[in-house]
Each structure stands twice: as C-alpha cells, then as structure tokens.
Amino acid sequence: MITKETIQHISKLARISLTEQESTQFSEQLSTILKHFEEISELDTSQVLPLVTASEIAFHWREDQVHQEVSPTKLVANAPEKSGKLFKVPPVV
C-alpha cells in the first residue's frame, strides 16, 4: 500500500507539486497498479543480467570537436527569462 505520505515524498524527489486530490488519487491508483505488477517477482532472475537497451548497440567513436550547429541566440529564444546568451534563474543557494 503506497501511502499519501509516500506519494508526497516521491513528488518532492520528482520536483512536481501535486494537489491534495492528486496525492490521494495517486496513492490509491499506484497501490492497485503495483500490486498487479508484483507478479514479476515470481520469476527467477538470479542469473539474468538486466537488459537496458533494445538492440545490440555498436559504439561509434568520434573526435571530440565542437560543431556549432545552432546559434546561441536561437538556443535561448524559448527561455522565459534570459540575458543575452544566458538563461536567468532564481538563486540556487
């Protein structure tokens, strides 16, 4: 059973503010969902490596050279707050 407090803790980790209603709703829904998903624990995976990618990936190397493909001006164009080529943020510390 995933409690509302757990949901609130998780939402802090994910940096997403949830309403009271959302926290309650998610607590119920995720409890049901994860209870159903728990059946995967019945499989023996003791000798199995986790698969994290869908195909065999051949690593392609390249020279570590900078290629400016999009101008800095274009890259900051969508920022809600900017100063020249820089993004503006509230104080971090």
Next chain:
Amino acid sequence: MDLSQFKVVEIANAVKSKKISAVEVTQHFLSRIENLDKKINSFISVNQHAITEAKKIDEVVASGKDPGLLAGVPIAVKDLLCTEGLKTTAASKILANFIPPYDASVVANLKQHGAVVIGKTNLDEFAMGSSNETSAFGNVKNPWNLEYVPGGSSGGSAAALAARLSPAAIGTDTGGSIRQPASFCGVYGIKPTYGRVSRYGIIAYASSLDQAGPMAHSTEDCALLLESFAGRCKHDSTTSAEPVPKWSKNLRDDLSGMRIGLPKEYFAAKIDDDTQKIIDQAIKTVEKRGAKTVEVHLPLVKYAVPIYYLIATSEASSNLARYDGIRYGHRANMQEHKVKTIDELYSISRGEGFGTEVKRRIVLGTYALSSGYYDAYYQKACQVRNLLRAQFLKAFESCDILMSPVTLSPAFKIGSRVKSVLEMYMNDIFTTSTNLTGLPGMSVPGGYSANGLPIGVQITARHFDEQSLFNVSFALEKHLVKEARSPHVI
C-alpha cells in the same frame, strides 16, 4: 482526379512528371483540413508556410533537378517531433509555445526528399496514453465514428490519415502508439526495429523503447516513407549502421516458404468475436499465399505490460526532468506563488504544466527507481526484459513472422475507459513486447467490426527484417478480402 484518394507514390510520381504541382496538392489538403478538422481535432497546428515550401519543390522540378522520393507529398507530423520554426507542443501546456530551433532528423530527411510538412498532429500528452484523451488540446475523434477514440498516442496522425486530411503521417511508438491507432483507424502503420530511425529531435518519452515510423494507406507507401528517413544518424548513437534496403522495390505477395508463428498465449486471451473473425481470415489468407502457420509459445508475454510500465515510466521520469521552466516551456509566476527557491520554481512550474497522466507516470517511475525499490521494480523489470527478448528470439527459430491481433477489441467510446487506469494500461497487452524486444512490428487493416469500426492485424518480424513485414502486409493488402469503405468523416 480526387487527390484525397492518391497514395504517396502516386503524388510523388505526378509531381515529378509535372502532371500536377506540389502547390496544388498542398492546397488541396490544406482546404480539407480547414473544412473537416473541426470535426475530429486531429491537428494542433497547421504549417502556415506549407504553400511557400511546396513552391520550392515545384521550382526544383522545373529546373530538372531530382526533387526526391517524396516530391510534393504533404506529411502530417506527430507533434512530438521538432520542426524548426513550427510550434511543437507534445500536446502539453508545458510546451504550449515552444518553437524548436532545429528539425528532428526524421523531419530533415523527409524535407530533403521533397515532402511538405502540412501540420503537427494531436497526440496523448508526451505520448503517454492509448486513446488520445490526455492531450492538453482536446480529444481526437475517430473519423469512422465520432463517439469513439482513434487510439493513441498517435491518434491525430491516424485520424488525419483516415479522414484523408493528409496522404501520409508520422507517428511514434513506445508501447503500441503507431500500431494501435493504425488498427483503430483502418490505416497501415509500422514501428521499425529499434535503431532503424533516429530519435534526434523527437521529444523523448522512454529512450530504450521510442521509435518513429510512417503511417499511410498502403504497404508500398509505408515502405517508401521509411526508406526516406531510416538509417544511421550522427546525432543518435543508438541508430544502427545496418544498410537501409529498397523495401518498396522488393515487395512480394507470394509467401511460399514463409512460416507464420501464432503465439499461443495471445490467442488464449479474451479476444472479441469481431477481432477473432478477422484474424482467422488473415491466417487463411497467408496460408493461401503459400505460408505455413505454426503455434509458438511465449509464456513470458504475461509480464510484458507490468515490465513495460515499470521501464517506460522510469525512463520517462528521467527524460521529463528537463522540463523545469528555465530554458524553454512554462515557468510559474514567481510573484503570484511567492516562490523563493529554484526548487519551488521547478515544482510549481511542472505541477502547473503537466497533465494528470504525465504526473502519474512520472511519480510511478520515480518510485520504481527510488532507494529501496530500485531492485524489486526497475532492475527486476530489466531482467525480465532480457528473458522476454531471449524467448522471442527462440520463437523466431521456428517461424519468420509472428501474427496476432493488435488489441483485444476495436476502438472504444470516448470517456469509457478513463476511470480505471489499470484497465487502460492493459489495452497494450499485444503491442508492448515488440518495443521491449526492439523487434519491428506493423498493423495492417484487416476488416471491420459488426458496428463498422476498423480492426487491424499485427505482424512482428526479426530485428532488421522489415522486408518480411512489408511482404506479409502486401499479401494481406492484395488478398485479404474486405469491403472498400469510407469513414463517416470524409
């Protein structure tokens, strides 16, 4: 000549041979969108520069230069792929005014081949959904019956195609999001092998599962479209260097020597009568074309939906962390909310910008990755994924193609499944394994239900064997007998 019924191949040939201009073709579909899209809401935005871009194609044709494989073909692009200068929203409030400074590789390739992006299609927010009911820009309606869903998450692409608002569309598929709406809307759609198509410039949902693919009105169209944008991309290191065959030139409907595997566990599920009838007809058709059918066993598919939702949401929780209101997208009003710290700014911006389903999946994924739960959920799911992949590869020792329904039943009524989240997730029972294993999968129109809704047939092939998929699709296209029908909205 009714341009609405023209296939991609026919349009490209007509434009190249100057029988028709790219401008005329583009104008035709723009008019259809203006007149009909209000009924189905399949587009989020229309490209205001489409005619200008079409003119440039006509100039290339006039100059005698090669305009490309898709000369003058209008393409409806899912609003999850970045299009330079054209708003790209992921159907979310958090990106409502985002204008990408570059094209996704898929889009750049389409344009290089002479295609014209006609507009951006509606989808479930951030591709999270299978009914196009989670978009911040309204539901999409199925052109075959406006009370029904078109499927999702590429609901807008499928609906626009079915209503003939565009002759071709691009979708993305993470757990079935091309194949399921293709089936619900009666069109062809393919999710290629993972690594066939670049994910550069595609707003990421789950990076080890996402693939873009073409949707169209024929096998040849899908094959030609995929040829135009498949291949190694220097911006996406998960793309394969595997050469891209000329699939469209090698289609054959003679299936002698081919073995079609029928997964026992899929056929034991509660498939509805209409769907069962169509899949039975499809099986008879491929047998008549020379294929042999054989039962295969895939007992691990019962875990596909759980591991899909654990892996996809975990990856999504990481991918969607970038939406913080700093470099792009919605930023909360700091004065209004009395925001003092950057963390508060992030939380409120994201809380305001994301819809409920997106928040739910981010929370689920964050939980599955969190300390104390990582081993039991995310890691375990990845281990089961390895077992599932091995089981599929074993099945391909005794067959060349897997055939099954796409879903248990055809399209459902809008609003009928939103109450039970788990029930909605179980929609994906036949499609998620394909993404988990990286195999290519396709939905081919098979027929209609008793109440007139399209039902597709799903086929899955070995990694990089899209040719076999196209061949079986071609055989069904030519020989699976079904009535030629038009959707209600046409």
